[in-house]
Amino acid sequence: MPSSPLPRRLLLQTLAGATALTTCTYIARRSQAAPPEIRYEPAFFTQEEWRFLHAACDRLIPQDVYGPSAIELGVPEFIDRQMETPYAYGALWYMQGPHITGPANLGYQLIYTPRDIYRYGISGACDLCRQMHNTEFADLDPATRDSFLRELESGEHQFGDLPASTFFGHLLGNTQEGAFSDPIHGGNKGLGGWAMTGFPGARADFMDWVDQYGKQYPLGSVSISGETI
Amino acid sequence: MATITRKSVNVVIVGGGWAGSIMAKELTEAGQHVVMLERGAERSTAVDGAYPTSLDELEGNFRFKIFQKLQKTTVTIRNNITQTALPYRQLAAFLPGEGVGGAGLHWSGVHLRIAPDDLAMRSTVIAKYGKSFIPDGMNLQDYGVTYAELEPFFDKAEKVFGTSGEAYTVNGKIVGKGNAFAPDRSDDFPLPPLKDVTGAHLFRKAAEAVGYHPYSIPAANASRQYTNTYGAQMGPCNFCGYCSGYACYMYSKASPNVNILPALRNNPLFEIRPNATVLHVNLDSTKSRATGVTYLDDKGDKIIQPAELVILAAFQFNNVHLMLVSGIGSPYDPVANTGVVGRNFVYQNISTTTAWMDPSVYTNQFIGTGGGGVAFDDFNSENFDHGPLGFIGGSPVWVNQAGVKAIAAAKAGGPPGTPRWGSAWKSEMIDTYTHAVRMDAHGSNMAYRDVFLDLDPTWKDAFGRPLLRMTFDWKENDIRMNRYVVGKIEAVTKAMGARRTHLGMKEFGQPFDTRFYQTTHLGGGAVMGDDPKSSALNRYLQCWDVSNVFVIGSNAFPQGTGYNPTGMVAALAYWSAHHIRMTYLKNPGPLVPV
Numbered sequence: 110m111p112s113s114p115l116p117r118r119l120l121l122q123t124l125a126g127a128t129a130l131t132t133c134t135y136i137a138r139r140s141q142a143a144p145p146e147i148r149y150e151p152a153f154f155t156q157e158e159w160r161f162l163h164a165a166c167d168r169l170i171p172q173d174v175y176g177p178s179a180i181e182l183g184v185p186e187f188i189d190r191q192m193e194t195p196y197a198y199g200a201l202w203y204m205q206g207p208h209i210t211g212p213a214n215l216g217y218q219l220i221y222t223p224r225d226i227y228r229y230g231i232s233g234a235c236d237l238c239r240q241m242h243n244t245e246f247a248d249l250d251p252a253t254r255d256s257f258l259r260e261l262e263s264g265e266h267q268f269g270d271l272p273a274s275t276f277f278g279h280l281l282g283n284t285q286e287g288a289f290s291d292p293i294h295g296g297n298k299g300l301g302g303w304a305m306t307g308f309p310g311a312r313a314d315f316m317d318w319v320d321q322y323g324k325q326y327p328l329g330s331v332s333i334s335g336e337t338i
Numbered sequence: 339m340a341t342i343t344r345k346s347v348n349v350v351i352v353g354g355g356w357a358g359s360i361m362a363k364e365l366t367e368a369g370q371h372v373v374m375l376e377r378g379a380e381r382s383t384a385v386d387g388a389y390p391t392s393l394d395e396l397e398g399n400f401r402f403k404i405f406q407k408l409q410k411t412t413v414t415i416r417n418n419i420t421q422t423a424l425p426y427r428q429l430a431a432f433l434p435g436e437g438v439g440g441a442g443l444h445w446s447g448v449h450l451r452i453a454p455d456d457l458a459m460r461s462t463v464i465a466k467y468g469k470s471f472i473p474d475g476m477n478l479q480d481y482g483v484t485y486a487e488l489e490p491f492f493d494k495a496e497k498v499f500g501t502s503g504e505a506y507t508v509n510g511k512i513v514g515k516g517n518a519f520a521p522d523r524s525d526d527f528p529l530p531p532l533k534d535v536t537g538a539h540l541f542r543k544a545a546e547a548v549g550y551h552p553y554s555i556p557a558a559n560a561s562r563q564y565t566n567t568y569g570a571q572m573g574p575c576n577f578c579g580y581c582s583g584y585a586c587y588m589y590s591k592a593s594p595n596v597n598i599l600p601a602l603r604n605n606p607l608f609e610i611r612p613n614a615t616v617l618h619v620n621l622d623s624t625k626s627r628a629t630g631v632t633y634l635d636d637k638g639d640k641i642i643q644p645a646e647l648v649i650l651a652a653f654q655f656n657n658v659h660l661m662l663v664s665g666i667g668s669p670y671d672p673v674a675n676t677g678v679v680g681r682n683f684v685y686q687n688i689s690t691t692t693a694w695m696d697p698s699v700y701t702n703q704f705i706g707t708g709g710g711g712v713a714f715d716d717f718n719s720e721n722f723d724h725g726p727l728g729f730i731g732g733s734p735v736w737v738n739q740a741g742v743k744a745i746a747a748a749k750a751g752g753p754p755g756t757p758r759w760g761s762a763w764k765s766e767m768i769d770t771y772t773h774a775v776r777m778d779a780h781g782s783n784m785a786y787r788d789v790f791l792d793l794d795p796t797w798k799d800a801f802g803r804p805l806l807r808m809t810f811d812w813k814e815n816d817i818r819m820n821r822y823v824v825g826k827i828e829a830v831t832k833a834m835g836a837r838r839t840h841l842g843m844k845e846f847g848q849p850f851d852t853r854f855y856q857t858t859h860l861g862g863g864a865v866m867g868d869d870p871k872s873s874a875l876n877r878y879l880q881c882w883d884v885s886n887v888f889v890i891g892s893n894a895f896p897q898g899t900g901y902n903p904t905g906m907v908a909a910l911a912y913w914s915a916h917h918i919r920m921t922y923l924k925n926p927g928p929l930v931p932v
Binding site: 168169170171173175176194196199200201202203204205207209211212213214215216217218255258262281282284285286288289290291293294302303305306307308309310311313314315316318319320321322323324325326331333 | 389390391393394395396400401402407408409411412415416417421422423424425426427428429430533534535536539540574576577578579580587695698699700701702704705743744745747748749758759760761764765767768771772796797798800849850851852853
């Protein structure tokens with residue numbers, strides 16, 4: 110066998126011993142630390158965009174009985190950090206022209222990279238909000254923010270040639286990625302997204318639980334860097 | 339950018355996936371000097387599958403770490419011949435691989451053989467229901483090879499892949515509770531079946547109660563430690579749930595990188611060159627003989643690699659693309675109904691049904707193994723009477739839980755029609771992830787005269803070649819098949835005690851949608867057969883028109899089957915290699931007279 114199982118075994122032994130302790134540490138740290146979004150300075154988003162992003166993410170995944178909000182999970186930081194990855198520059202997509210509009214089922218055909226989609230999308234959404242509500246999106250109450258987001262999701266609004274629904278789709282997709290990906294990418298703070306869903310993260314060894322039919326998995330989540338709950 | 343001509347070799351293989359690795363192993367065993375050209379990077383499980391860094395769902399499944407990046411090349415897609423095809427700009431409906439190991443590194447591991455009737459679908463349908471049963475425009479064909487001929491090569495592949503499963507019959511004797519519809523085997527599986535996860539366990543009991551014939555899906559995920567034919571070692575699968583899209587850190591999922599390439603890398607007859615993008619196959623002035631290939635290396639130099647034998651072993655549609663841009667065989671024209679390269683392009687007809695169990699039942703969807711699970715074949719292939727139903731084809735139905743992770747769960751959300759965000763979404767999504775069981779009807783897709791591959795007139799790849807164009811849509815026959823089989827699942831979810839069921843079915847009039855993942859099981863386009871008028875390859879996967887070019891892959895399937903393609907591709911590779919070794923190398927030329 111190749112050598113990879115050995116360091117893994119050592120890591121799990123370390124984690125097993127640390128689980129209970131780390132859970133307490135997590136609670137203490139959360140109560141003392143400032144919210145992460147205040148400490149984090151966005152590299153891509155302007156202050157106005159950053160405000161919009163917070164106000165929108167906060168409604169896409171709100172704080173409720175089921176678990177933390179996208180803001181508590183650090184989703185805006187995740188999205189900002191993603192904007193510096195090849196994905197955001199369109200490096201994963203075929204971007205050659207000509208760019209011709211076609212039926213929706215043939216897929217995305219615009220010239221915009223994810224960075225462009227955020228830049229034009231947020232600007233367009235802010236303008237639309239001022240038109241519709243005569244105020245900034247971030248200053249709306251939660252229920253009005255929800256109805257505005259539904260406008261973006263299923264309305265016919267266009268920001269130039271960028272459909273509002275395309276922008277919304279990216280925002281929602283990235284928000285979910287930020288809430289539920291490994292915290293190594295800046296979101297899922299305190300593994301709160303995984304705690305909410307019961308996903309054990311990088312634990313990746315269920316030999317003992319495969320045939321424990323119908324029973325809840327007993328251990329908490331582990332991240333790539335070794336954080337546990 | 340220089341043009342360099344390298345020293346001639348016996349064999350050049352295009353593509354470093356399963357097909358290429360099998361051919362390389364077989365042909366080096368025959369003493370041939372083999373060069374393998376792979377357009378992507380070098381990959382190994384030790385690096386790409388390292389624990390814990392590789393267990394990163396964002397990178398693995400949503401930034402496509404070991405999949406093809408579309409930046410340099412893609413395909414264009416349209417639903418019918420009157421439309422303008424548009425580029426497939428973002429990976430979604432299907433996810434080809436790139437890099438050493440190809441799609442064989444990121445696959446899940448379902449390792450099935452083939453239903454014998456599927457190999458002779460045209461003959462079988464005509465014999466059972468008459469010729470008029472075949473709808474107008476359906477190009478139903480036989481493979482030109484029988485199950486009995488392929489059986490030794492299925493067996494050989496399973497022993498290389500370390501396949502886990504339970505046989506039904508071996509040499510005509512019932513030996514276990516395997517698939518009662520499966521054809522006879524010359525030997526048992528090398529490893530016993532994997533355990534059932536909760537969903538598969540519930541599905542097995544319910545399917546049995548309904549009267550179907552459930553079996554453990556044969557899986558190239560090792561249920562125990564295993565040393566294969568080539569001395570490659572596999573560790574037992576621990577159901578980590580990181581199969582599809584990952585390089586299995588446990589060395590449990592078979593891949594070319596783990597199961598074959600280690601036996602080749604130190605062989606002086608073998609050389610692998612990653613980052614080598616083959617631009618075209620070079621033909622001599624008669625266009626009936628290949629002289630080698632031309633590729634771009636990572637420095638941008640153009641390399642001419644002469645070879646006596648050229649094996650195209652790239653992904654299904656890349657093989658077809660290379661044939662078209664190289665002028666191998668006559669391109670298919672659907673209007674004139676002439677030519678063969680691009681003809682009979684097929685996909686797979688999949689839909690997913692969800693059953694929500696009682697809230698006291700935790701289905702632990704994150705526990706999974708890529709190839710494992712429980713299936714029944716009662717409505718696959720010709721295992722049921724199609725006479726009164728009036729459609730051709732079928733679907734296995736299965737719980738094949740490869741490990742659902744948190745981002746995928748979030749994006750899948752709750753039942754159809756429920757909100758996609760906000761508190762209501764959270765509630766439904768958590769309930770679904772925690773208590774639901776997903777099952778697929780994994781159906782066949784027939785071939786049609788107006789569904790095909792050709793070269794796009796507008797868009798080009800980064801190397802100046804026209805992109806491949808897909809003309810594809812779902813047809814009534816296949817939608818009816820899907821709806822019939824999915825209808826049969828309802829009894830199972832009832833027997834499971836589901837509190838809620840969503841039967842996932844194809845809808846009439848709903849076009850093929852490139853934006854949503856369906857499957858990477860594409861097929862056809864350069865199919866095998868007995869007639870050069872309807873097949874690009876003969877029964878040994880040799881080009882009818884250029885006899886020193888063999889084309890290995892699911893491109894050879896004349897129509898889709900209900901099964902995953904890798905098992906069949908591996909068997910066809912061993913079958914073709916066997917005949918190259920036994921016959922072709924001794925006397926190069928057509929193995930079947932034209």
